[in-house]
Structures are given as C-alpha cells and as structure tokens.
Amino acid sequence: MQQPEEQPLSGGNVSDGVVRVGDTVRRPTGPWTPAVHALLTHLHDTGFRTAPRPLGIDDQGREVLTFVPGQVVWPDRFALLEPARRVARVARLIRDFHDAVEGFTPPPDAQWQVLIPAEGADIIAHQDLAPWNLVTGGEDEWAFIDWDTAAPGSRLWDVAYALHGFVPLSAHPSWRRADAADRVRIFVDAYGLDEAERRDLVPLLGRRTRSMHDFLRAQAALGHQPWATLWAEGHGDAWRSDAEYIEQREEQWARALLTG
Structure with missing residues (x-):
C-alpha cells in the first residue's frame, strides 16, 4: 500500500523537519519527547x-502525532479571535489544560526542554501558549500545538505569556489595541484568577515578556540556532519593545483587573 506523501508544514519560527503524512504530523525528537508524550497521553x-x-x-x-486541522491564528488571522468572547474561550481552554495537568505525575526519568527557567514550578506548563500555536477549526476543534517546550512552570507563567500574544500586548502599531485593558480583564475573568493571583500577575506580564528578549540575546551571543537568526531578524527588539509597552502601563492593567 502506497504511503501518503509527506507535506512540509510551516508556521512559527522553529518548524524545520515538521511534515504532515496523511492524518499525522511527524516531528524530530529530542530527549524530552518521552516526557512530552506522557504529558499528552495524560491530557x-x-x-x-x-x-x-x-x-x-x-x-x-x-x-508521530495526530494532525490538527484548521487555521493558525498568527500572523494574519486575528479576526478568528473576534469578538472578545473568543479571547475568553482561549482563556477557558488554558484553564482546562491547567486543571487537567494538575494530576499529572511525570515519569521518574523525565527530561524537559527548558528554554527559559520559569517563575514557579507547580505544574508542567506549555511555555508557548500563543497565537502561533493555536489552531482553530470548527467550534469544537480548537487545539494548542507544539508541546515540545513543555516544562515545569506555573499557571501564572503560562497566563502572562498567553496574554501577551492573545490580547495582544504589543507596542507594534499593527498589533496595538485601544481595548487592550478590556481584553486583559475579559481573559483573566474567563480563566478565573482570584484577587491575589491578579496582583501577582500584573508585574509578571512585563517580566515574562522581557524574558524572551533576554533569552534571544543570550542565545545569539552563543551563536545558537535558530535563536541567533531570530535575533538578527529583530525579534529581540520586538520583545523588548513589547516589554517596555507593558511595563509602562502596569497601572492600567492593575485598574482593569483589580477594580470593579
């Protein structure tokens, strides 16, 4: 029987060697693959x-993973997250993941691909919950992909990163939104953070975003790929600008999250 043709898959910034074969996706493995498979099986x-x-x-x-049909939101399908109730849906999906992973016990020999050490380690976090890793199909067919950087982290670590991408919290004129604070509140309300968690989240928004700039800078200095190329292409500058935008508006995010 003839095997289905391999179709290279693009998207995101690290997709070399990723192909579709029929209803499956084939990806390069690493030392972390058994732990990631255990996590996905548990979910x-x-x-x-x-x-x-x-x-x-x-x-x-x-x-080998099941292929997830649909469209990736990033970079030109942000309309898929309109109206705001769809941002709330993303938040609820992340909450569902975090609740499901609470009961996960990693294999005793688990190895994780830790790119940026997280603040906190109460769960195995996705670490890259962003529009480039959300596939939207039908109403019941949304899915997060690219779990290979899952690693110990915290709920707030994942939430802060997701807010940056899905609101989005961006300094770039093409992505900056006048209703950013409203969307932050809608997202956090839908996820269900309590008041203490909201207070902790506000300063974490900037730190989590800036950690991406610092990671790319460090990797570029060492000549590590694909990060050195991303740094040369200006991705580090974009993360730094976004971090500054977020940090300068901490009072705005606090008002949105902590007042009536």
Whole structure:
C-alpha cells in the first residue's frame, strides 16, 4: 500500500523537519519527547482534547502525532479571535489544560526542554501558549500545538505569556489595541484568577515578556540556532519593545483587573 506523501508544514519560527503524512504530523525528537508524550497521553486520558495525541515513533525516528486541522491564528488571522468572547474561550481552554495537568505525575526519568527557567514550578506548563500555536477549526476543534517546550512552570507563567500574544500586548502599531485593558480583564475573568493571583500577575506580564528578549540575546551571543537568526531578524527588539509597552502601563492593567 502506497504511503501518503509527506507535506512540509510551516508556521512559527522553529518548524524545520515538521511534515504532515496523511492524518499525522511527524516531528524530530529530542530527549524530552518521552516526557512530552506522557504529558499528552495524560491530557487525553483525562478528557482534555485540545492538544494532539501522541502515536509513537516512526521508522525514521520521528515522533508521530495526530494532525490538527484548521487555521493558525498568527500572523494574519486575528479576526478568528473576534469578538472578545473568543479571547475568553482561549482563556477557558488554558484553564482546562491547567486543571487537567494538575494530576499529572511525570515519569521518574523525565527530561524537559527548558528554554527559559520559569517563575514557579507547580505544574508542567506549555511555555508557548500563543497565537502561533493555536489552531482553530470548527467550534469544537480548537487545539494548542507544539508541546515540545513543555516544562515545569506555573499557571501564572503560562497566563502572562498567553496574554501577551492573545490580547495582544504589543507596542507594534499593527498589533496595538485601544481595548487592550478590556481584553486583559475579559481573559483573566474567563480563566478565573482570584484577587491575589491578579496582583501577582500584573508585574509578571512585563517580566515574562522581557524574558524572551533576554533569552534571544543570550542565545545569539552563543551563536545558537535558530535563536541567533531570530535575533538578527529583530525579534529581540520586538520583545523588548513589547516589554517596555507593558511595563509602562502596569497601572492600567492593575485598574482593569483589580477594580470593579
């Protein structure tokens, strides 16, 4: 029987070697792959379906995952997150993931791909919940992809990063929104943070964003790819500008989250 043709998949900034084969995706593996597969299996076993399901390793040593049909939001499909109730839906999906992962016990020999050490380690966080990793299909077919950088982190660490991407909290004129504070509140209300968590989140928004700039700068200085190329292309400058935009408006985010 003839095997389906391999179709290279693009999107995001790190997609070399990622292909679609029929209803599956094949990706390069790493030391973290067994732990990530254990995590994804746990999520599906608990009823969380907003992620690919692992199917093992193929004869070329690549991981095999179920293919998630639909459209990726980033960079030119932000209309998929309108009206604001769709931002609330993203927040609820993240809350569902965080609740599902609470019961996950990593394998004793688990290795994780830790790119940026997180603040806190109460869960295994996705670490890259962003529009470039959200596939939107039908009403019941939204899913987060690219779990290979999942690693110990915290709920707020994931939420702060997700707010940056999904509101978005951006200094760039093409992405900056006059209703950013309203969307922050809608997102956080839908996720269900309490008052103490909201207070902790406000300063974390800037720190989490700035951590991306610092990571890219450090990796570029060492010549590590693909980060050095991203730094040369200006991604570091974009993260720094976004961090400054967020930090300069901390009072605005606090008012949105902590007042009536």
